[in-house]
Amino acid sequence: MWQIINQLLAVIVILVVAAACLIGLDYYKLAHVQHHWCPRLTHYETAPTLFIHGYRGNRYSMGHLLMRLQKTGIAKKALVIKVAANGTLTFKGPQELTASNPTxxxxxxxxxxxVQDQVRWLSQIVxxxxxDYDVTTINLVGHSMGAITVLRYLLKPTAVPVKAVVLLAAPVNDPSIGPDTATVFWSELTQRGPRKKNG
Known part of the structure; x- marks a missing residue:
């Protein structure tokens, strides 16, 4: 009996140490951006770039990217806006957006x-x-379902002009936004794109 308990404890310890090593490696990579890599030309502006995560996303979805952009001097994380389930907004950060390339x-x-709820919340944010922040133009980055939220947001009148849009892994031809199901891959993909197009 004790032998089995000892073996289970050993396995648990190994798993915890492995997880700690992986997390440590991840943060080491963020802290030590490759020295030979640097942006060719960085254009600085005051227009903020909003990052919208995907389905079941969280602060880690874009967090490492934002940390890396700040570490390399490309942009500065200025605000975190949390949207409660009822749509209440919480802004965490300075009262003014003075950073160069604020994110x-x-x-x-x-x-x-x-998606329609997210579009409504995004409209409130903008x-x-x-x-409150005297923002006159914005940039939008959307990942996965967040990209669809960005596209749907652009279909309606916006409070301020959108200068640039970046879509990451956007399921623009996917009729089922969210969980992967058999219907996600509903159209055969050819060299010229999907055989059937959504909308």
Whole structure:
């Protein structure tokens, strides 16, 4: 009996040490950006870039990217905006956006909410940025379902002009946004793109 308990404890210790090593390696990579890599030309501006995570995303979804952008001097993380499940907004950061290439991380508490809800919340965020932070233009980065939120946001009148958009792993031809199911890959992919197009 004690032998089995000792073996289980040994396995648990090994798993904990392995997880700690992986986490440590991840943070080491963030802290030690490759010295030979540096941006060719960095254009600095005051227009903030909003980062919208994907389905079931969280602060880690874009967190490492934002940390790396700041570490290399490309951008500075200025705000974190948390959207509660009821749509209440919490802004964490300075009262003014004075950083060069400021980034704003948008976090949805209900990270699997309907795209239309996310679009409504994003509209509220941009309206507050215009009113309270004197923002006149924005950039948008959306990952996965967040990219669809960005695209749907662009289909309606916006409080401020959108200067640039970046879509990462955007399921633009996927009729089922969210969990992977058999219907996600509903159209045969050819060399010229999907055989059937969505909308």
């Amino acid at each position: 704003i991380q948008v976090l949805f508490q209900n990270n699997h909410a309907d 309206a507050i940025l215009k009113k």
